[in-house]
């Protein structure tokens with residue numbers, strides 16, 4: 001149903017017939033953890049986990065649940081939907097949500113990797129595949145994209161976002177929404193997108209997940225909010241709140257965020273869901289006095305739906321309506337938004353899913369191709385001395401593959417996936433073997449045992465999450481064997497990084513070191529004298545200072561997903577050419593955090609590399625960095641006008657030439673700097689980018705426009721968007737250090 005009048009009338013009728021309890025039910029979303037039936041009572045201390053599924057089924061049977069999450073099998077989805085419809089005298093179906101973060105069955109590279117492609121089309125295609133698979137099993141709505149800006153890689157959830165930059169973040173956010181939702185709510189084979197976590201979650205104190213965020217309005221408007229705005233402009237139907245207090249007021253009970261910004265300023269008409277148990281947390285934060293008050297604060301702030309494990313705060317809303325703490329009109333407004341989504345999805349007409357068709361979609365080989373291509377396009381070549389890469393498969397006798405991560409299917413996929421198929425997951429080792437195994441010898445040695453977390457992960461309940469610690473592993477002998485294997489080879493590929501359970505939600509880290517004995521392993525391999533290629537499996541920058549000084553080639557492959565090994569083998573042997581770029585500034589060491597490129601010029605800028613006395617303050621690799629197997633030259637930077645009025649737009653053009661001998665991709669990046677004005681603005685800000693493929697010798701003209709959207713900023717004192725009369729620098733190049741320069745002036749100010 002897409003006729004707004006018909007939808008409104010349908011909702012009016014329903015609201016006139018629903019009890020307050022039924023309305024509160026529509027605003028309650030439950031996890032459904034079928035496997036918890038097997039957990040003995042008391043084993044999971046905090047919540048009544050073992051009766052959790054039973055509790056939810058009881059709620060469904062009395063029409064007291066509007067949505068479920070975490071159900072992934074089509075037959076189970078149909079069964080629960082049937083229960084819901086039987087239990088709801090208005091025949092209101094439940095809407096199924098899930099964390100479809102980087103694929104459902106076909107696992108794509110992790111989101112930070114997709115952002116490193118700097119290619120909105122690849123991102124959109126990837127999320128369209130994810131949506132198709134999820135929708136085929138009966139999931140209607142994804143808790144994605146995560147559009148939180150993250151400037152602190154200690155924060156494990158940096159892996160779920162697009163990095164440090166609001167401009168790149170906005171472009172990637174919008175592309176994800178387009179991929180998930182297609183033409184909008186109700187598009188076949190798509191799901192509703194819910195950008196999260198609104199807002200400021202990535203600024204957790206110390207990078208410790210869930211800790212408070214304290215952000216000035218200046219940072220919020222200029223840095224943290226733009227990706228949300230872009231996701232909403234792309235049509236996102238839902239928004240998820242954040243866990244932490246923002247400037248003292250918990251985000252889930254923060255009326256300024258949820259009402260003033262989201263609805264009144266931006267005109268968002270979709271529904272807001274809390275993060276899991278975040279309404280309950282209003283009490284934990286010392287904000288609400290009890291669970292009932294938490295529900296009141298959540299709803300009155302603008303959080304329409306509560307995501308809960310068992311004991312919902314919104315179950316207390318009927319009492320709050322009765323005693324006047326919540327107006328029934330406010331309750332109705334929230335229910336209206338939820339029902340509208342269900343109607344626009346045509347859920348009332350088609351509540352069930354075709355179980356057989358689901359299998360066909362999940363097995364679609366075209367999806368694996370999209371994943372492979374995405375993995376190729378997201379890899380970032382950090383270093384390639386003397387063109388060690390690509391390797392020449394014809395002259396290679398023996399290739400050694402070293403490191404436990406090279407042979408781990410689970411770790412190839414990364415965190416935040418649950419429905420993957422390990423049997424079809426291609427590791428780096430398997431990918432290399434498949435590619436050259438028939439003509440060269442591929443040897444393998446793990447060298448060390450997998451590193452372990454100091455504390456268990458919250459995802460360990462899903463099984464297979466933590467790497468096994470092998471029994472009978474002779475550490476000294478294995479390290480020696482790895483060195484021997486490397487010594488006997490023509491080239492050694494060493495895979496280093498973090499095990500996937502070391503990054504993601506509740507997986508913050510106090511250092512960026514390579515976990516376990518990986519550095520020692522790498523050093524032992526390099527000591528053999530065999531040329532070494534390092535592959536990095538990661539979702540955050542790691543301390544690669546030693547590798548960057550001692551290893552000729554470093555390729556960042558992130559957690560590349562289902563087809564990761566195939567993609568990596570293609571990249572290593574030149575059947576694919578790396579073209580990804582870093583979506584964050586790569587610090588030298590953990591003590592550098594936070595390190596961003598868009599800082600302001602401060603006192604004694606000429607000594608800015610000496611801010612620390614014990615280490616350079618400059619990054620190990622700059623924002624936007626990424627090499628290719630070919631080289632590019634930039635020339636002819638020109639502007640169509642060198643003076644504009646505030647509000648006008650100018651065009652910037654540049655010629656990019658592939659100066660090498662093979663085809664390759666370059667991400668052309670445009671940065672500006674406002675030299676003076678009503679605020680001290682960043683030394684550089686990304687304001688345009690385009691990924692282009694150029695044949696050897698080919699030249700392409702790339703054009704960008706600079707107008708009010710690129711030149712305005714939110715002023716901290718005037719508390720509004722302004723454009724300053726100022727001179728602006730423009731640089732275009734292949735990373736943030738671009739030197740090709742032009743300038744223009746804005747003649748008058750605005751705002």
Ligand code: NOJ
Nearest residue numbers: 099143196197275276505
């Ligand atoms: C908590 C996470 O913060 C959020 O991102 C996720 O969507 C929910 N759990 C549901 O799994």
